[in-house]
Amino acid sequence: MKGYLQSLPVVGAVFQDIKPEEVWAFWRFMQDHFRTSVINKSSALEMQLVAQALDALGIQSRERFLKNFTTTIGRRIYTPFEVGSPKGGWDLWHQVVVCVHEHQHVVQHDREGLSYEVSYLADRAARARWEAEAYRSNLEMAYWRTGTTPSAQQTASVLKDYGCRPEDVEVTAKSLALSAVSVRKGAVINEATRVALGWLDEHVPRLRAEGA
Amino acid sequence: MMRALIFSALAVCCLGAHCRPIDGCALGATRCNGNVAQICDADGSYHELADCDLVSEHSGAPFVCAFVDEETEDGRVTGHTCVPESEGGDSAGAR
Secondary structure, three states: OHHHHHHOOOHHHHHOOOOHHHHHHHHHHHHHHHOOEEEEHHHOHHHHHHHHHHHHOOOOOHHHHHHHOOEEEOOEEEEOOOOOOOEOOEOHHHHHHHHHHHHHHHHHHHHHOHHHHHHHHHOHHHHHHHHHHHHHHHHHHHHHHHOOOOOHHHHHHHHHHHOOOHHHHHHHHHHHHHHHHHHHOOOOOOHHHHHHHHHHHHHOHHHOOOOO | OHHHHHHHHHHHHHHHOOOOOOOOOOOOOEEEEOOEEEEEOOOOOEEEEEEHHHHHHHHOOOEEEEEEEEEEOOEEEEEEEEEEHHHHOOOOOOO
16 A cells, blocks of 8 residues: 555655665665666566466466565566555565565575575475575564564464465464564674665664664 | 486485484474574474574674563563573573
């Protein structure tokens, strides 16, 4: 809803807490730092093929995969939105958060090499661990922006969309809840968040919650 | 040649699936392994939750692995994680 309101001509600016050009500059900074590229998901042939395969396997509908999920493979980040252009489901701050989330996957790719990619695809428990780490960036960002952390249970429940089992979701919820305790005590755990917060503190300090 | 290929394929699969001995831990159990907080996953093995030395570097303040038991918006949260050194005490260890 917020993304839709932000996209309205003339009045949209009223709903924009962060400006489109700031979002664009942030993505540019993260891409330069981590040497990544951003590709529009709907125009990427490889994403059309993945969407088709996921649909055929009954894991996720083609439409949902292409519209609702950002996907990172190696150093290529496929987004279902144009960076800096708000739209329904992808408001401007959400675009900032997803940028950090996806770059934490790049950190995992750099740290673990091929075993990251293979285990992500082949092992549901491993996939849950990789996503728990990346979603930790979401809660770190939420704490910086609002001074609170979102529900770990609710955040972990999105793993059902990743083909994870209920027990994977359960351990992810606990992992996120423990991480949230650390974050509320001032911890910055993820590398991508550390880099992101450096830029945000310097360029948009007005968005930082008091006391965060 | 064929045998080498089979061994290579097995090695890659093993690497990919993080082939390692199962710890036989209970789902969601946590512990401190040195200054690293670990959590037991659905497959019965401990994995890193957070390396508190790295957290210290990222946060600009010393963090240590310790047991926490807190009432939060998520309900009661118990387990091992990184906390500021001043709060760490000597509460590390598996539970």
